Amino acid sequence: MDKSAKWVLSIVVLLLIVVGLFVAFSPSPEGKETRPIKLGAIMPLSGDAAAYGIPIQQATDLAIKEINAAGGVDGRMIKVVYENGACAGKEATSAAQKLINVDKIKVILGGLCSGETLGAAPVAEENKVILFSPGSGSPDITKSGDYIFRNFPSDATSGGKVAQAAIDNGHKKVAIIAEQTEYAQAVKEVFKTTFEAAGGEILTDESYASDSSDFRTQLTKMKATNPDGLYVLSQTPAKYGLVLKQISELGMNQQIYSNEFSAAEDILKDYKEEIEGAIYAEPSFDDKAPKAKELLDKILAEHGELSGALPPVYFATAYDAVYLLKDALVECGEDTDCIKKFLYGVTDRAGTAGMLTIDENGDASFSYVLRTIKDGKAMDV
Amino acid sequence: MALEAYIIHILIIIGIYVILALSLDLAIGYTGLLNIGHVAFYAVGAYTSALLALNFGTPFLISFLAGGIIAGIFSLVVAIPALKLRGDYLAVATLGLAIIVENILKNWTSLTRGPLGLPGIPKPTIFGITLTGITYLALVIVVGVVTYYLLRYLIKTPFGRILQAIREDELVAKSLGKNVTKYKTQALLISAFFAGLAGSLYAHYITFIDPTSFSILESVLIISMIVVGGIATLKGAIIGAIILILLPEALRFLPLPSSMIGALRQIIYAVLLVVLLIKRPQGLLGKKTEGVVTT
Amino acid sequence: MALLQLLLNGIIAGSIYALIAASFSLIFNIVKFMDLSPGATFVVAAFSAYSFHILLSIPFILAILLALVVTVITALLINLLVYKPLRKRGADPFTLLLSSFGVFLTVTGIILLIFGAEIHTFGLPIAKGYDLFGAIITPLQVWLVIISVLLFVVLFFFMKTTKLGKAMRAVADEKQVAATLGINVEKTTTKTFVISAILAGIAGILVGLEQNIEHNMGFAVILKGITASVVGGIGNVSAALLGGFLIGIVENVGIWYLPSGYKDGIAFVILILFLLLRPQGILGTRTREETSG
Numbered sequence: 001m002d003k004s005a006k007w008v009l010s011i012v013v014l015l016l017i018v019v020g021l022f023v024a025f026s027p028s029p030e031g032k033e034t035r036p037i038k039l040g041a042i043m044p045l046s047g048d049a050a051a052y053g054i055p056i057q058q059a060t061d062l063a064i065k066e067i068n069a070a071g072g073v074d075g076r077m078i079k080v081v082y083e084n085g086a087c088a089g090k091e092a093t094s095a096a097q098k099l100i101n102v103d104k105i106k107v108i109l110g111g112l113c114s115g116e117t118l119g120a121a122p123v124a125e126e127n128k129v130i131l132f133s134p135g136s137g138s139p140d141i142t143k144s145g146d147y148i149f150r151n152f153p154s155d156a157t158s159g160g161k162v163a164q165a166a167i168d169n170g171h172k173k174v175a176i177i178a179e180q181t182e183y184a185q186a187v188k189e190v191f192k193t194t195f196e197a198a199g200g201e202i203l204t205d206e207s208y209a210s211d212s213s214d215f216r217t218q219l220t221k222m223k224a225t226n227p228d229g230l231y232v233l234s235q236t237p238a239k240y241g242l243v244l245k246q247i248s249e250l251g252m253n254q255q256i257y258s259n260e261f262s263a264a265e266d267i268l269k270d271y272k273e274e275i276e277g278a279i280y281a282e283p284s285f286d287d288k289a290p291k292a293k294e295l296l297d298k299i300l301a302e303h304g305e306l307s308g309a310l311p312p313v314y315f316a317t318a319y320d321a322v323y324l325l326k327d328a329l330v331e332c333g334e335d336t337d338c339i340k341k342f343l344y345g346v347t348d349r350a351g352t353a354g355m356l357t358i359d360e361n362g363d364a365s366f367s368y369v370l371r372t373i374k375d376g377k378a379m380d381v
Numbered sequence: 382m383a384l385e386a387y388i389i390h391i392l393i394i395i396g397i398y399v400i401l402a403l404s405l406d407l408a409i410g411y412t413g414l415l416n417i418g419h420v421a422f423y424a425v426g427a428y429t430s431a432l433l434a435l436n437f438g439t440p441f442l443i444s445f446l447a448g449g450i451i452a453g454i455f456s457l458v459v460a461i462p463a464l465k466l467r468g469d470y471l472a473v474a475t476l477g478l479a480i481i482v483e484n485i486l487k488n489w490t491s492l493t494r495g496p497l498g499l500p501g502i503p504k505p506t507i508f509g510i511t512l513t514g515i516t517y518l519a520l521v522i523v524v525g526v527v528t529y530y531l532l533r534y535l536i537k538t539p540f541g542r543i544l545q546a547i548r549e550d551e552l553v554a555k556s557l558g559k560n561v562t563k564y565k566t567q568a569l570l571i572s573a574f575f576a577g578l579a580g581s582l583y584a585h586y587i588t589f590i591d592p593t594s595f596s597i598l599e600s601v602l603i604i605s606m607i608v609v610g611g612i613a614t615l616k617g618a619i620i621g622a623i624i625l626i627l628l629p630e631a632l633r634f635l636p637l638p639s640s641m642i643g644a645l646r647q648i649i650y651a652v653l654l655v656v657l658l659i660k661r662p663q664g665l666l667g668k669k670t671e672g673v674v675t676t
Numbered sequence: 677m678a679l680l681q682l683l684l685n686g687i688i689a690g691s692i693y694a695l696i697a698a699s700f701s702l703i704f705n706i707v708k709f710m711d712l713s714p715g716a717t718f719v720v721a722a723f724s725a726y727s728f729h730i731l732l733s734i735p736f737i738l739a740i741l742l743a744l745v746v747t748v749i750t751a752l753l754i755n756l757l758v759y760k761p762l763r764k765r766g767a768d769p770f771t772l773l774l775s776s777f778g779v780f781l782t783v784t785g786i787i788l789l790i791f792g793a794e795i796h797t798f799g800l801p802i803a804k805g806y807d808l809f810g811a812i813i814t815p816l817q818v819w820l821v822i823i824s825v826l827l828f829v830v831l832f833f834f835m836k837t838t839k840l841g842k843a844m845r846a847v848a849d850e851k852q853v854a855a856t857l858g859i860n861v862e863k864t865t866t867k868t869f870v871i872s873a874i875l876a877g878i879a880g881i882l883v884g885l886e887q888n889i890e891h892n893m894g895f896a897v898i899l900k901g902i903t904a905s906v907v908g909g910i911g912n913v914s915a916a917l918l919g920g921f922l923i924g925i926v927e928n929v930g931i932w933y934l935p936s937g938y939k940d941g942i943a944f945v946i947l948i949l950f951l952l953l954r955p956q957g958i959l960g961t962r963t964r965e966e967t968s969g
Binding site for chain 1: 794936
């Protein structure tokens with residue numbers, strides 16, 4: 001090896017030493033009671049899905065700030081250790097391994113993307129660590145383990161609700177466009193099954209890749225089938241807006257059926273005409289309820305804007321999740337078997353996102369409601 | 382438990398990428414086939430093994446080997462452009478193939494469940510012992526060591542020498558009466574077989590796979606490993622894999638402001654990669670003049 | 677009616693692929709490696725235009741010009757800080773490709789840091805399109821196609837008639853010979869990066885205006901650009917226009933018959949077919965069939 005190779009290798013060695021020091025000097029869990037309690041968090045902090053991760057991080061930080069200002073958990077502050085799950089199973093597995101084994105964390109908030117939660121779940125389960133997702137909707141998570149919880153409804157309910165609404169409106173022929181992601185495809189499948197079982201006909205079932213922003217041909221295909229209604233499912237509100245725009249440009253004016261993104265701030269603002277009259281399902285969440293409004297106002301005050309890319313319900317579930325985990329920590333300390341029991345026992349707990357009940361699978365049992373946009377505002381159908 | 386478990390996890394991931402990097406080095410480094418589509422073999426191996434285990438409850442050793450074999454068979458598809466094209470043109474063609482494979486994984490939903498991915502892939506059981514943690518690491522090490530020694534043996538045999546002769550000058554190899562087509566196909570087949578095994582190891586370790594786990598960026602990562610370590614040096618491939626897996630893990634420990642973590646990690650990782658390449662374009666263990674393509 | 681709409685959709689998409697393909701081809705011909713950095717300059721231009729026009733309220737035309745200046749500076753910095761040192765060291769094309777990937781990640785990382793991961797829009801009003809025999813195209817899309825085609829006309833005459841254009845072609849054909857003819861190879865290379873960045877930059881701004889901007893919008897685009905460049909004929913910059921249109925049209929007509937999820941796959945199937953059956957591209961000549969192996 002010549003000089004430059006040694007140079008590079010020495011940098012690598014130096015890096016490893018730095019890491020070693022961090023590990024060696026990171027506080028051990030056997031410390032005194034006054035040490036902060038660490039809460040792990042896995043969410044997408046880079047890549048496409050960071051559009052979710054970062055606002056949810058804001059809601060989490062807000063809850064933590066309030067809890068700590070009010071004295072934390074029996075005088076111990078809560079400190080959040082964030083790891084980037086990058087919306088991918090592999091990253092989330094590494095993140096969970098690191099949080100559990102290096103930071104010695106017993107309770108993890110996350111993941112957000114279902115891929116993250118499914119990747120981290122086996123690690124959490126094996127180590128008897130609580131994994132609490134405030135935003136993963138995949139039906140597969142229901143069966144992913146005893147220590148895995150969420151306060152976000154399984155996607156399965158949304159698609160069914162909207163399918164029934166379309167049938168009730170006499171829209172028996174629907175064309176679908178759904179993004180090629182886990183979330184959108186899972187919801188779409190449920191829509192399709194329910195809709196067809198109720199006598200509806202799917203004229204065409206189109207999809208698009210997450211990194212594309214030109215859906216004109218998919219929409220042209222849908223237009224050519226002469227549908228009564230369009231079912232649109234995107235992974236992010238921004239892509240949803242773009243689909244709405246191109247629908248409008250192509251002169252299509254069918255009834256739009258969709259998901260809770262219809263009520264995202266940006267959509268209501270930038271696609272006022274296009275979104276008018278859309279019918280969608282959203283987790284039963286009343287952003288006018290005092291608690292919810294207070295939360296949204298606080299985030300607004302702190303960051304100047306509600307990240308308009310997200311429907312408000314996500315802030316609420318993340319915020320509620322932190323408070324729920326805090327109560328669990330007060331009740332049980334870091335005894336995860338006790339926390340597990342505590343969480344399974346949650347019934348009709350009032351939070352900013354409404355009443356929460358956790359069922360025997362660790363799933364939230366709050367429901368979806370049908371809503372529509374009228375005069376630029378979301379309201380019940 | 383605890384810290385050791387994290388280290389074991391990192392070592393398992395390193396082990397899987399060592400196998401990927403070694404197998405790719407046979408194609409790129411020793412045969413001169415600029416294959417950007419290596420991730421396709423990795424994906425085929427992972428999906429084959431996972432689907433067999435999930436749908437038919439196949440014992441691990443069988444689905445593991447099947448992962449390698451089906452990836453090997455799939456390499457015959459890649460062999461078509463590999464035999465006809467060279468240099469950058471082959472690179473572009475294999476890049477296209479990898480994207481097509483990812484596209485198929487996303488769309489062939491009746492088989493792969495598309496973007497929903499395959500959760501709940503069973504942890505392997507060998508002779509009644511379920512492998513997790515240290516025992517899984519042992520399995521990965523065994524496969525890695527076998528891969529290393531087999532490839533090291535191969536490149537020293539007449540077979541390996543002919544591959545290297547093809548890399549240096551295909552016409553000369555041809556004029557010596559060597560069946561270039563046969564040798565290139567075999568090199569790709571072996572390369573794909575081991576990548577398929579790595580895919581199986583990945584699937585049964587993470588227990589959840591989806592098409593995003595096998596994007597073209599994975600290929601770039603694996604190629605980075607062999608270039609950083611030094612092309613056509615097996616030890617280099619190992620060192621490259623270690624560095625490029627440890628680097629982002631090490632970055633987890635830097636105390637960065639939480640709102641910027643994602644972006645800063647990406648920047649630091651990318652800048653370090655570029656600096657490494659500028660300071661030592663021939664790789665850590667490569668000789669000064671060694672390069673894949675000289676133009 | 678539907679077929680005409682599909683053709684229009686293909687041409688609109690193809691115009692963007694074509695610009696990126698030209699940007700990619702220019703660099704490839706001069707420095708002989710697959711450079712992903714047009715994907716990065718594409719994003720930089722879109723975000724700069726957005727910052728100047730929307731955030732700083734600078735008038736539109738001036739904002740675009742400033743954005744292109746920022747884009748060119750970015751490209752020059754990339755060449756100066758990364759590619760030049762690598763070339764001096766005699767790095768092989770593979771190493772250069774990898775470094776361009778590092779460059780791509782660095783640039784998009786910085787944009788993520790500054791602008792966040794949200795998707796931004798210029799917020800142009802949604803226009804009702806012109807109706808052409810049942811097919812619909814919006815005014816902005818008409819402009820997009822016209823600008824793209826015009827740029828190719830300019831590029832064509834630039835390469836054929838100007839001194840710099842001729843120098844670029846000479847360096848592309850044979851570096852040593854060009855050097856002995858008194859052409860400053862390094863300077864020509866730098867200028868090539870400038871022109872390439874302007875092309876990618878304009879494409880980025882057009883996409884930003886017509887669709888939206890996000891920090892990772894560049895990767896899919898550069899891949900399509902590479903495909904279009906190969907299909908058109910990688911040695912021939914003007915052929916990128918043909919390549920772009922062909923890819924755009926085939927993928928859009930293709931998903932009329934196939935499930936639309938296969939859209940990305942279609943482009944790459946064409947790519948591989950071309951590489952196998954007609955590696956010199958539509959307009960290429962037989963001599964550049966194989967690069968060195």
